Amino acid sequence: MLKLWREKERFEGRVEDCLTAIITTRGCSWRKCYMCGYWSESRALSDEALKIQIDQIFEKIGDIRILKLFTSGSFLDEREISPELRAYLLDLCRESGVKKLIIESRPEFIEARKLRDFKGIQLEVGIGLETANDFIREQCINKGFSFSDFERSAEILRREGFRVKCYLLLKPPFLSEKEAIKDLVESAEKVKKYADIISINLMNVQKGTLVERLWERGLYRPPWLWSALEVLKSVSAEVICDPVAGGKIRGPHNCGKCDNEIVKAIKLFSLTQDKNLLEFECKCKKNWLKFLELEDHARVPLFR
Numbered sequence: 001m002l003k004l005w006r007e008k009e010r011f012e013g014r015v016e017d018c019l020t021a022i023i024t025t026r027g028c029s030w031r032k033c034y035m036c037g038y039w040s041e042s043r044a045l046s047d048e049a050l051k052i053q054i055d056q057i058f059e060k061i062g063d064i065r066i067l068k069l070f071t072s073g074s075f076l077d078e079r080e081i082s083p084e085l086r087a088y089l090l091d092l093c094r095e096s097g098v099k100k101l102i103i104e105s106r107p108e109f110i111e112a113r114k115l116r117d118f119k120g121i122q123l124e125v126g127i128g129l130e131t132a133n134d135f136i137r138e139q140c141i142n143k144g145f146s147f148s149d150f151e152r153s154a155e156i157l158r159r160e161g162f163r164v165k166c167y168l169l170l171k172p173p174f175l176s177e178k179e180a181i182k183d184l185v186e187s188a189e190k191v192k193k194y195a196d197i198i199s200i201n202l203m204n205v206q207k208g209t210l211v212e213r214l215w216e217r218g219l220y221r222p223p224w225l226w227s228a229l230e231v232l233k234s235v236s237a238e239v240i241c242d243p244v245a246g247g248k249i250r251g252p253h254n255c256g257k258c259d260n261e262i263v264k265a266i267k268l269f270s271l272t273q274d275k276n277l278l279e280f281e282c283k284c285k286k287n288w289l290k291f292l293e294l295e296d297h298a299r300v301p302l303f304r
C-alpha cells in the first residue's frame, strides 16, 4: 500500500537525499483528467490505517531532512488527509528533524488556515496546472480549474511563506508535437513569476484513461525526448523533470537507441541545472524534425 524510496533532491543549493512516499488514500476527489489513472491506486481507509502508513515512513527516515509525500490526489483535501492526520504527520516531521516537506494539491484545497499548521517546516506545494492556457487545460485535459484559481492559490502559499511548485504537462492529447512544445514554453514564461520551481511532466500513457484509448487507436503518441530537451533548454527558470516511463512505448521516447542516455541526462540536469547536459545527437533527431514539420499539415491546427 505504501510506496517508499530514496532519491536525490536539490535543497539550499546542495543535492541531498530525499525520502519519497506515496501513501494510499481515498484518492483524488476530481478524477476526471483525461491522462490520469491514479484513481486506480486509491482505497478508502480509516485514519488508523493511514497512520500505520505514516509510521512506516518515519521508521525509515533516519537523518534524511527532505520528505516528499504524495497521495495520488491532494494532500490538502481533508477528505483524503483529515486535519488530525495532518497534525499527526507534522508532529512526526518536527520530531524527526524533517526540514523540507513537499506535497501536492489542487488549488481549491489550498487555504491559509491549513497552511498555518506547517509553521517551522519549509513547505513546497506542487500544483498540477499542466498549462497556462485555459482552453487547453479545459478542452484537452479536463482539469476543472482555471489559471486564476492557480494564481490565487500560489499567492496564498507565498503569503504564508511557502514555496510553489508548478507542474506543466508536455504533451496533452489533441495537440500536435509542435503545439505542445510551444504551449509548454509559453506556459513556463507565464507561470515563472508565481512558481519557485517548474516541474515538467512528460506524458506517459496510464491505464484506463482517455489518453490510453486514443493511443491504442494510433491517435496519440507520447512526446519525443527531443521535445523534452527542447523545452528544458528554452525555459528560463528553475526547472526539473523526471521522465517517468522514459524510453518505453507508453512513455516519452525517441528511437530506442538514444533514449536511456537522454533520460539519465534529464535526471542529472534536474539536480544541477547544467544545460550543457542537454546536448545530444542521434540519427533519429532528423525524423523528429521531419515529424514536427509534417504533422501540422495532416491535421487542423488547434489555434488558427
Ligand code: SF4
Residues within 6 Å of the ligand: 028, 029, 030, 031, 032, 033, 036, 037, 038, 072, 073, 106, 128, 143
Ligand atoms: S491529474 Fe490530479 S487532479 Fe487530475 S484526476 Fe489526477 S490526481 Fe486528480
Ligand SMILES: [Zn+2]
Residues within 6 Å of the ligand: 254, 255, 256, 257, 258, 259, 282, 283, 284, 285
Ligand atoms: Zn535516437
